[in-house]
Amino acid sequence: MGRTSNRSVERAFALVDELAENGGGSVSELAERVEMPVSTAHDHLQTLVETGYVRMEEKEYQTTTRFLEVGHRQRHRLEVFKAVRDELETVAEETDEHATLFVEEADQAVILAVQEGPDAVNLFAYPGARMPMHAVAPGKAMLASMPTDRVEAIIDRQGLVELTSRTITDPDVLFEQLEEIREQGYAVDEGERIAGMVCIAAPIFDKNDRVRGAICVCGPQSRIDETRRDEIADVVQRAANVTQVNLDYV
Structure with missing residues (x-):
């Protein structure tokens, strides 16, 4: 039965x-x-x-739209969403680009909130959209903050699907990049999910050092050169830190 x-x-x-x-x-x-x-x-x-x-x-x-109602209610129950709302808007205004909050759910990177700056391109990004973690900057930022055995389990279950010619499909290359992300404090995705786009993301931690999500900024490769990447990396890292502080008071 x-x-x-x-x-x-x-x-x-x-x-x-x-x-x-x-x-x-x-x-x-x-x-x-x-x-x-x-x-x-x-x-x-x-x-x-x-x-x-x-x-x-x-x-x-x-x-x-009943599903929208269910998702909207659940989103507002999540502490990380409450903690990041104002900060995400600030990130979009400071960078003029597309700013998003991601969380990990069922081994995937899921958009929880979106803010568009004045120059943001239309990425058809919406709350609830799911993406392979290895192919997007926020997913890699969260993977880099997880124990190795958990990352390996996610790879075993989900694989490393190729979305563009730049997507990482070799586990060894991915783990090398995750180590670099841990050292520098942010992740970069250069056309790994959408050709011609650059995304930069920083992980959000709580007071117990658990990763709770990631803040990401995306824009056309032609606009985000090396100098601007450093500036955006500073913005998302600062925003992630502010969100971490806010989590203590949610």
């Missing part, structure tokens, strides 16, 4: 993930896309409609 119930939940979330990733569709289209019998897909979709998480319009199913 328990396994059957679990399988039912898995199938329902497979439909939710498909709707979120690739948009709406009819019951037959969705069933085909997730390789599920039409009758089973119909039952799960009807339940999701009844609970308010999915709606049907013109014979197509779509997710509702």
